[in-house]
């Protein structure tokens with residue numbers, strides 16, 4: 001497929017903007033917290049005194065400290081972005097905000113003019129990225145090209161960017177913490193069980209011959225678990241946030257519980273007590289480099305449809321029939337055109353292979369503001385479509401599950417996620 005130079009440039013700029021978002025996290029999050037601090041001073045003195053007695057100001061200072069710990073972690077992730085083959089120039093993103101210093105609870109952090117999000121429909125419970133735009137795609141609004149030359153103004157991250165970054169922290173909890181085990185057990189275990197059951201006649205020692213694909217792999221835990229079970233497993237992911245974060249946890253982490261993050265300090269809503277707000281989560285719960293010797297595990301960066309759906313290739317159709325299992329967890333509703341997703345899954349599945357699905361239908365492109373097409377089917381329509389495309393669906397059931405849930409929040413969303421296994425109908 002010919003590579004379009006403009007696309008490459010746009011991709012690089014988008015990548016640089018994501019790096020900038022990681023780097024600007026401290027400034028942005030501290031500003032949001034400082035707004036709370038400033039708001040105290042507009043209150044009557046008697047009210048201020050009462051809040052002081054409650055220890056509210058001390059709590060704000062502790063949140064600042066937690067933000068600094070998060071920032072140190074996030075900065076480590078983007079320490080060496082060149083590993084992704086992108087050429088990031090020095091001035092691409094980092095805003096140097098002189099008002100940021102170590103927390104003492106009193107400094108001013110400047111004003112980014114953003115408002116704190118209280119979006120109840122796409123807040124904590126949403127999938128890991130915004131539904132109105134797709135993180136993996138570059139958008140004109142992200143680009144600050146200087147028409148007179150190649151130098152760019154520093155990118156100033158916005159609330160949407162920061163929302164994705166905060167979601168990435170919560171995704172670490174889902175995929176790589178002891179706390180996330182409850183959620184993983186509900187989502188990943190039935191999928192892994194179904195995989196083992198489908199290939200129960202294959203001796204464990206021969207699992208390495210079976211190729212398993214996990215599209216929309218997020219931070220890679222399901223794919224890692226499958227590789228750990230002895231299968232050859234490839235995750236696919238297109239979000240730079242996810243790719244940077246998963247690379248870091250998989251390749252730059254040496255010990256269990258090496259890092260502590262504070263994923264819940266960004267919103268004070270529905271918090272029962274200070275401990276719930278300020279609790280640190282340690283990651284990872286397993287050593288990511290402890291995969292058995294000779295295991296076959298990879299993560300491929302890029303758009304699922306572009307990578308696995310490309311039929312025209314000088315060597316014919318390289319993906320057709322190549323995958324013994326395809327595991328879609330909270331993925332199929334990321335489709336703009338579900339027909340194409342299902343066609344690809346069908347075409348690249350090997351004869352006798354299995355497609356295992358778990359997830360809701362929170363159509364990611366519904367109401368998008370970028371004029372992208374979006375087909376939004378009901379569950380019965382998706383299943384009927386799968387049948388018409390040539391799948392035989394079995395083991396259907398509903399699994400109640402959360403997604404990047406804060407277990408100590410006063411608010412929690414539960415998906416009634418659809419589970420099934422499907423095989424190609426004999427022709």
Ligand SMILES: C[S@@+](CC[C@H](N)C(=O)[O-])C[C@H]1O[C@@H](n2cnc3c(N)ncnc32)[C@H](O)[C@@H]1O
Nearest residue numbers: 127128216217218237238239303304329330334
């Ligand atoms: C809701 S998350 C689920 C992540 C993971 N499967 C889990 O269960 O935690 C959906 C993931 O799919 C990724 N994604 C969405 N559209 C994609 C595409 N066209 N190609 C590759 N990845 C995609 C997103 O970046 C996101 O990480």
